[in-house]
Amino acid sequence: MLVQLSIHKPKPEYETDLIDSMHRFGAALKEKPGLIGVHTLKDMDEGRLFGLAIWETEDAMIAAAPAMMEATKNDDFELWEAEPMSGYQLTEV
Secondary structure, X not given: OEEEEEEEEEOHHHHXXXXXXXXXXXXXXXXXXXXXXEEEEEOOOOOOEEEEEEEOOHHHHHHXXXXXXXXXXXXXXXXXXXXXXXXXXXXXX
16 A cells, blocks of 8 residues: 655645645546545644545556646646645555
């Protein structure tokens, strides 16, 4: 199992744009082989947004990479985010 985790800090005026982007990202993955689940989550205290994708294997995630990139290729993350996104690929230990 491989977990992709992205952490975003949106500027308040662009929160909806960023959430829409994350939903497009998730929709592009919904039917990809090896995807266990994909979620967009919000921390209610700090307003950070979390993208969570859970994959059966790393190979499945790599095969879906073109769809991920295509879904968000025109999104202006530099404008929308208050700080750079943090991204992680996590495995069980």
